[in-house]
Amino acid sequence: MRTVTITDVAEHAGVSKSTVSQFLNKRYDYMAKKTKEKIELAIEELGYRPNIVARSLKQKSTTTIGVIVANILHEFSTQIIRAIEDFCHELDFHIIVCNADDDPEKEKKYIDMLRAKQIDGIIIFPTGDNVELYKRMIMENYPIVFLDRHVPELAISSILLDNEKASSLAIEEFVRNGYERIGIVTTSTFRNITPRIERISGYKKAIEAHGLPMEDEYIKSAEIHEIQSDLQVMVSLPNPPQAILAGNDLALIEILKYTKENQMKIPEDLALIGIDDVSFAGIYHPSITTIAQPTFDMGKRAAKVLLDKITNKDSREEVANIDRFKPRLIVRVSSSKT
Known part of the structure; x- marks a missing residue:
């Protein structure tokens, strides 16, 4: 079948090509209602579809x-x-x-x-x-x-x-609740991914500001499939973290999987805060404290x-x-x- 053109629409509606063009480009503030209705009907009856490629070339967009x-x-x-x-x-x-x-x-x-x-x-x-x-x-x-x-x-x-502020808010909340041994777990920092690097930096600054112990074993960044094994190492320490900050939603999910599989109670056995207000945070049992991004x-x-x-x-x-x-x-x- 022959391609329907803007000329066909104009002839069918009994108007000029420029009027149809104005209609297609939504420049019809001063166009008569009857004219718009005729063009709409012509487009519907002819099955006209604008040539997006041609329009893009003409408009350079x-x-x-x-x-x-x-x-x-x-x-x-x-x-x-x-x-x-x-x-x-x-x-x-x-x-x-x-x-x-x-x-x-x-x-x-x-x-x-x-x-x-x-x-x-x-x-x-x-x-x-x-x-x-x-x-x-x-x-x-x-x-x-x-x-x-x-x-x-x-x-x-x-x-x-403001990633450093996000970590700071979490540490302040843990400290307010009496926690002193606080860790952070995030996905890999291998490529110096900005939010992961900054959140670890914010964690370190907040830990230092509150005079809490800075333990390298409390800081883990790993590929997703390695997070649970790293958690096992952390909780097996002589003085394991009492609380953990999950650096993003994927890290949070792995921590929740680990605690469930190992029958750990939150927050009794391990307190938890996640950066990213995941959709299930409010309905998970127990509900998860989060740092929300706008x-x-x-x-x-x-x-x-x-x-x-x-x-x-x-x-x-x-x-x-x-x-x-x-x-x-x-x-x-x-x-x-x-």
């Missing part, structure tokens, strides 16, 4: 952005994606989501793929190992925003949590910064603009001393 997350299994990532999608939907932008699995090669392939599709900009949870690629994007003035992480030597806008605010901010860059491509950043968002303590049962 695909009205699409990419979002490359480090690990889509993180509840934080899914909430961020939703916030970005909500913001973009309001402005008639679309998003393509890619999961890099914290793999630099996979991340590079997705960046190349998205740019080949001529999308307008990318929000990235950077692995940090594609610095030369990021630099080329900066030189080309390609719109890019980092989320959850940053690369210090690059002038790229970054949206992050994920929707962070996602919307990242989307706004990127779309501002897209509409103002002539501006170039001289230094990295880092937005830090405040964490919030949500007290529940798991951090209380019984």
